[in-house]
Amino acid sequence: MLQKQILAWVSHYLPDPRQAEDDRPSATCALEEGLSPCYLLTVRVIRMRNVRQADMVSQTDCYVSLWLPTASHKKLRTRTISNCPNPEWNESFNFQIQSQVKNVLELSVCDEDAVTPDDHLLTVLYDLTKLCFRKKTHVKFPLNPEGMEELEVEFLLEESPSPPETLITNGVLVARQVSRLEVHAESRRQRKSRRRKDLLVTVTESFEHTQRIPQYIEPCCPNPACFHYPKYFQSQMQADVARRQWSCGVCCCGAHRKNSPVSQPLDCLADGQAVTLPVGENCELHMKSTPCPQTLDVRLGYSLCPEELEFLQKRNVVVAETLKQVLQLEEDLQMDEVPLIAIMATGGGTRSMTAMYGHLLGLQKLNLLNCASYITGLSGATWTMATLYRDPDWSSKNLETAILEARRHVVKDKMPALFPDQLRKFREELRQRSQEGYKVNFTDFWGLLIEACLGDERNDCKLSEQRAALSHGQNPLPIYLTINVKDDVSNQDFREWCEFSPYEVGMQKYGAFVPTELFGSEFFMGRLMRRIPESRMCYLLGLWSSIFSVNLLDAWNFVKSSEEFFHRWTRERVQDIEDDPLLPEIPKCDANALDTSVVIPGSWLSNTFRNILTYRSFVSEFHNFLLGLQLHTGYLQNGQFSKWKDTVLDSFPNQLTETVNHLCLLDTAFFVNSSYPPLLRPERKADLIIHLNYCAGSQTKPMKQTCEYCAVQNIPFPKYDIKEEGNSNLKECYLMENPQEPDAPIVLFFPLISDTFQKYKAPAARCLHFDIFSSSATSRLSLNYRSEPSGKTCLL
Numbered sequence: 001m002l003q004k005q006i007l008a009w010v011s012h013y014l015p016d017p018r019q020a021e022d023d024r025p026s027a028t029c030a031l032e033e034g035l036s037p038c039y040l041l042t043v044r045v046i047r048m049r050n051v052r053q054a055d056m057v058s059q060t061d062c063y064v065s066l067w068l069p070t071a072s073h074k075k076l077r078t079r080t081i082s083n084c085p086n087p088e089w090n091e092s093f094n095f096q097i098q099s100q101v102k103n104v105l106e107l108s109v110c111d112e113d114a115v116t117p118d119d120h121l122l123t124v125l126y127d128l129t130k131l132c133f134r135k136k137t138h139v140k141f142p143l144n145p146e147g148m149e150e151l152e153v154e155f156l157l158e159e160s161p162s163p164p165e166t167l168i169t170n171g172v173l174v175a176r177q178v179s180r181l182e183v184h185a186e187s188r189r190q191r192k193s194r195r196r197k198d199l200l201v202t203v204t205e206s207f208e209h210t211q212r213i214p215q216y217i218e219p220c221c222p223n224p225a226c227f228h229y230p231k232y233f234q235s236q237m238q239a240d241v242a243r244r245q246w247s248c249g250v251c252c253c254g255a256h257r258k259n260s261p262v263s264q265p266l267d268c269l270a271d272g273q274a275v276t277l278p279v280g281e282n283c284e285l286h287m288k289s290t291p292c293p294q295t296l297d298v299r300l301g302y303s304l305c306p307e308e309l310e311f312l313q314k315r316n317v318v319v320a321e322t323l324k325q326v327l328q329l330e331e332d333l334q335m336d337e338v339p340l341i342a343i344m345a346t347g348g349g350t351r352s353m354t355a356m357y358g359h360l361l362g363l364q365k366l367n368l369l370n371c372a373s374y375i376t377g378l379s380g381a382t383w384t385m386a387t388l389y390r391d392p393d394w395s396s397k398n399l400e401t402a403i404l405e406a407r408r409h410v411v412k413d414k415m416p417a418l419f420p421d422q423l424r425k426f427r428e429e430l431r432q433r434s435q436e437g438y439k440v441n442f443t444d445f446w447g448l449l450i451e452a453c454l455g456d457e458r459n460d461c462k463l464s465e466q467r468a469a470l471s472h473g474q475n476p477l478p479i480y481l482t483i484n485v486k487d488d489v490s491n492q493d494f495r496e497w498c499e500f501s502p503y504e505v506g507m508q509k510y511g512a513f514v515p516t517e518l519f520g521s522e523f524f525m526g527r528l529m530r531r532i533p534e535s536r537m538c539y540l541l542g543l544w545s546s547i548f549s550v551n552l553l554d555a556w557n558f559v560k561s562s563e564e565f566f567h568r569w570t571r572e573r574v575q576d577i578e579d580d581p582l583l584p585e586i587p588k589c590d591a592n593a594l595d596t597s598v599v600i601p602g603s604w605l606s607n608t609f610r611n612i613l614t615y616r617s618f619v620s621e622f623h624n625f626l627l628g629l630q631l632h633t634g635y636l637q638n639g640q641f642s643k644w645k646d647t648v649l650d651s652f653p654n655q656l657t658e659t660v661n662h663l664c665l666l667d668t669a670f671f672v673n674s675s676y677p678p679l680l681r682p683e684r685k686a687d688l689i690i691h692l693n694y695c696a697g698s699q700t701k702p703m704k705q706t707c708e709y710c711a712v713q714n715i716p717f718p719k720y721d722i723k724e725e726g727n728s729n730l731k732e733c734y735l736m737e738n739p740q741e742p743d744a745p746i747v748l749f750f751p752l753i754s755d756t757f758q759k760y761k762a763p764a765a766r767c768l769h770f771d772i773f774s775s776s777a778t779s780r781l782s783l784n785y786r787s788e789p790s791g792k793t794c795l796l
Contacts, residue, residue, distance in 0.1 A: 006330070023689040031301050032171070033294070035164035038232055039157050041071075041095040041128065043105065045078050046152040047088040052144065054119045059083040065108040066150070069654050071095040071632050072233060073205055081645040082110045096160055096234055100167055101174055102631040102653045103128040104594065107151065108208045109143070109447070120601050124151060125652070127594040129633055131157045135599035143598055162267070165232050168526070169510045170300040170637045173658065174628045175526040178292040181266065184224040187215040188282045199279060200241045203227040203266070205235040207628070209525040212242060215283055228292065228524055229266065230628070237264045237287065239279050264647035296526035297518065298625055299504070302640045304683050307467075307503045314473025322370040339687040341372045342679045343476065345694065346702055347379025347545070347669045350410060355752060356384040357406055357690050361399040367649050369395050369476075374686070376479045376675035381694065383454060384546040385478045386537050389502075390461055392469040395476070409454045417452035438520060439534040439662065442618035443549065447542025458650040462534045464516040466502035477501060480544050482665045483674040484657060486649075488614050490553055491670050494647040498658060498665060498676040500540065507626070508681055509644035510657070514625045532623070537745035548618040554670055592634045594651055621662040629658045644677075646713055671696075672709065673702040679745070680715050693747040699730055699751035716744035730754045 045064050054060045063080040071096065097103045105126045111119040124141050131137050136156050143149040168175040185199045196561035202210040205227035206600045213225045229235040240261040262279050269275065269289040277285045299305065304312075319341070320333040343363075345356050355488040356377070363369040377385050388394045388402060416422060426448050434440045449461055469475045480500040484507065485491055496509050505584065506513025514523070631653045635641055655662070668675065673695045679686040693699055700722050710717035718736035732754045739743040 017517040018559050031168065033166065033168045036098060036167050037164045037447065038160040039097050039099055039133075040160045041068075041097050041103075041131075042092055042156040042158070043095070044092045044154040044156075045089050045107075046154060047086065048109070048149070048150045048151050050088055050144075051085050051087065051109070052121060052146050052147065052149060059085060060121070061112040062087045063107075063110055063112055064089065065110055066093055067106045067108070067654075068095050068097070068103060068170070069659060070101050070103045071097050077110075078083055082112075096162065096232060097128065098165060098174075098176065098232065098630075100169065100633055101176075101592075101632050102592075102635060104652075104654055105152065106654065107141075122601070125594070125597045125599065125654075125690055128155075128157075128595075129593040131155050133157050134159075141596070141598070162232060162580050163561070166294060168294065168296060168300065169632050172635045172641045173300055173418070173510050173626070173633055175296055175298075175510055175629055176631050177227055177294075177299065178525045178527060179231045179266070179271075179289050180292050181227040181237065181287055181289050181688065183211075183213060183227065183237070183285065183287045184323045185215045185279070186215050186284045186286060188284060199239050199241065199283065199285065200242045201227075201285070202238045203229055203235055204238070205229050205233040206524075207529055211241070224286075228527070230525065232267075232293070235266045237266055238262070239277070239285050240678075241280050279507075290626075292527060297514065297528040298523060298526040298629070299506070299513045300511060300526065300775075301513075302508070302681075302683060303710040305504050305513065308477065308501070311473055311477055311503075312373065316479070318473050319371055319373060321369065322367060326367055327369065339372075340685065341688045341690070342374040342376065342686045343690045343692065344370050344675055345375070345377040345381035345384075345676070345678060345692045347377075347381055347667065347697060348672045348673075348694035349380040351544070351578060351696070351752075352377075352380035353383040353693050354406065354410065356381050356692065357399065357403045359385075359750075361403060361412050364395065364399055365571070365731050372476045372690070374479060374679060374684070375476045375640070376481060376678050378481045378673070378675045379547075381675075382541060383450065385480065386461075386541060387454070389469045389475070389478055390459075392471070393474060393554075394469065396474065406454075409456075412453075414453050417449055422452065437522070437530065437623075438535070439621040443542045443546045443620045445542075446546065446548060446618075447538040450541050451538035459533075459537055461537045462517070463500060463502055463540060464534060464538060470502060475501075479675070479678045480540070481668050481678060482544055483668050483671055484663050485670075487616065487619075487661075487664060488610055489649070490614065491666070491699075494649050495666075495671050496647070497644065497668075497711060498663070500544075500679045500709070505625075507657070508677065509641060510626065511640055512626055512629070519625070520622050521625075522623045523527055523625040543620040543665055544667065546618070546620055546665075549616050549620070549666050550670070553612055553613040553614045592637055594636075602716060616664075620665045624657065624660055624663050626658040627651040627661060631656065631658065643682075643713060643715060672705045673692045676706050676710075680710070682743075685743070686745045688746045691747055693750060693752050695752070699753055703736075712723055712741065716741045718744055718747050722749075 005093070043066060045066070048062060051060050051062050059082075062082050062084065063078050065075050065077045067075045076093050078091045083090070105128055107124040107126065109121045109123075111121060113119065120458075122143060126139075127139075127270075134157065136154055139152070140155065141151045143151055167177075167179050168381050181203060183201055188682065198215065199213045200210060201213050204395050206227040208225075211225045211227070227237075233463055262285065264277055266289060271289065271291050274286065274288045277287070279285050288690075313335075316335050316338045320335070320338045323329070323333060323338070343360075345359075347448065348353060348355070360369060363372075367744040384406075387406065388399075391397065394402070421423070423709045427444060429448065430440050430444055433444060438444075459519060463480075466478065470477060472614045478501065483491070484496040484498050486494050490707070496507055498505070498507050500516070500519075502516060504513040505516055505519040514521075518528065518531065520535055521528060521532045569592050601607070632638070635653070636645070674691075676689070678684065679689055681708050691703065693702060695702055703722065704720050707720035709715075709718060716738070718738045721736065722734055730751045730753065734747075734749040734751075736747040736749055
């Protein structure tokens with residue numbers, strides 16, 4: 001237990017980073033709201049030279065596909081020119097783009113096949129911030145300099161007749177204007193029809209996309225169907241009479257069906273304007289577009305939420321009073337002299353759950369638990385945290401009772417949880433969860449199994465209800481950590497930290513957070529579209545410890561920490577052609593422009609290998625609260641984004657998280673078995689971190705991985721200087737600091753296994769002396785701990 005180990009901490013009394021914003025330098029990006037013009041982009045695909053052959057049988061039947069997801073989700077394409085090595089199209093395509101958004105156009109060269117799916121030969125990624133206003137830019141992209149293969153395209157950027165758009169941005173993500181279209185159908189027949197067919201209404205680019213709308217005889221419908229669409233996306237409304245599956249548009253005699261679909265562009269609708277359109281012979285469609293409120297339900301910003309700032313003010317009072325007792329101070333500490341101390345726990349299943357109980361009990365007996373402001377954890381450590389925070393006053397009660405209860409559940413028979421009657425209850429609950437709107441998989445069943453094995457009854461507690469344990473600052477603030485990944489990409493190539501607290505769930509990389517009770521609900525462009533009931537705690541426990549989400553590549557990394565095979569044989573090839581001598585000089589009007597790249601997809605064999613290696617049978621999928629948001633044109637240069645910019649996809653904005661429908665969340669231990677990232681945010685700026693290690697195998701690996709990660713990311717953190725690489729020579733405690741970096745926290749690293757734990761009831765007799773300085777006071781405080789073989793720990 002921790003009370004039998006050497007305990008000491010060092011903390012520089014610096015001005016508290018949790019003061020009011022006007023009292024300290026701001027390291028965050030302020031939320032901005034303002035008008036920004038839109039532009040009209042014309043792309044003319046001229047020709048290609050020396051097109052490569054897609055197969056050995058015939059020449060390529062070539063066409064070019066254009067995709068600009070920041071302007072439209074629809075892919076446009078040229079006509080197909082068959083059996084021609086030098087096709088020429090001279091086709092123009094128009095887009096309306098937002099000037100403050102990172103617009104990257106994808107030009108894909110494809111080979112059309114009549115029987116098999118079209119072959120995707122290559123894709124050119126071109127950042128439109130390179131274009132100059134009102135000036136044609138003629139570009140010949142060198143696709144294969146050896147074969148003199150090139151694609152010739154012309155760009156023109158002009159003014160848009162649309163008024164400037166109101167944007168909300170934190171410097172990384174941009175929320176654009178959204179309009180709400182209300183639609184209802186009215187039947188022209190006053191008498192009831194035996195069969196009044198519904199209408200299928202589609203609004204392109206909208207969140208809802210397609211809805212079935214019944215016809216009403218009354219002139220107004222009390223509950224019209226609603227569509228939410230970006231106002232400047234040039235959306236269209238399409239309506240048609242719903243037909244049975246086996247009906248077709250052409251009758252047996254070859255005549256076309258009587259009623260044709262109706263289409264209406266929405267960019268010409270003024271706010272509040274009502275429009276009526278005839279659909280078929282006996283129906284009218286009434287629609288009205290209104291602007292959505294500019295207030296977002298997703299919080300864009302890197303500062304701490306107001307609830308957490310209020311908690312820290314209350315917690316500082318508790319910490320200051322406790323430190324006065326522990327340090328035997330004669331005077332009270334000022335609020336700017338109170339250090340921020342955090343407890344960081346690693347994962348390890350039941351091992352980490354049980355060990356964490358013992359460590360927290362040790363801290364409680366030494367009266368040090370009330371000195372901590374945060375507790376972070378992952379995997380099995382979250383089982384302990386979630387259980388304790390069911391009691392709003394857990395840290396002020398004797399934890400031995402909680403330990404006895406946890407011990408009873410750990411050693412009890414687990415087989416009843418798998419009895420048929422219990423499995424039927426699980427199935428019914430998972431069915432209900434699916435009806436609520438969640439994507440249910442085996443991870444949810446794993447969460448129910450954890451609940452059954454670690455408790456006696458159903459636990460209806462939710463994460464947001466843990467706010468009661470923080471209302472008076474009586475306990476440290478718990479933060480649970482997970483990572484967001486992609487299906488077909490390695491964890492080493494792409495992962496994003498996602499933190500859960502009783503107040504918010506969010507991604508620090510993007511500066512986007514939602515209230516905890518709204519996590520799992522459906523969002524679009526920062527607005528709440530559909531509220532789904534908050535998940536019970538057991539489902540989050542299954543997510544945070546999702547051991548069944550492992551794939552073959554994870555298993556490979558556990559054995560060998562190298563992905564050379566994956567990178568060499570399964571990755572797409574990306575060629576940077578920005579500085580190619582054959583590429584004409586392209587005017588760069590923006591320093592934030594990305595380099596022009598050519599992406600060559602892998603072969604069928606390599607794609608098969610990648611799918612096999614990266615496929616996850618059981619991964620937690622939640623509705624993406626970033627859906628629809630777009631990246632700011634200068635997102636890569638943003639200091640906050642750059643701090644966590646650590647994946648190969650960060651320079652490919654069309655593939656980042658804001659474009660996907662669901663988040664794929666995993667146990668953080670699949671990347672690194674530590675929960676440091678929430679504590680390394682500059683807004684929190686932990687002064688001292690107590691690292692409690694519970695992992696199996698190498699005790700120093702998580703610490704080393706964290707040090708290496710922070711060094712690469714330029715995050716202030718101590719350097720790794722532990723000499724003992726094996727577990728046989730480890731000490732009970734390591735003090736790690738970086739005097740050259742004042743913003744780096746001090747870390748007390750406690751391995752789970754040490755060399756001397758069997759020789760002493762308490763750590764070996766020695767005295768550690770640390771100084772605590774205050775920038776606002778001339779006094780020096782020192783804290784000494786002496787541990788004696790007798791087992792008595794003395795505070796001097």
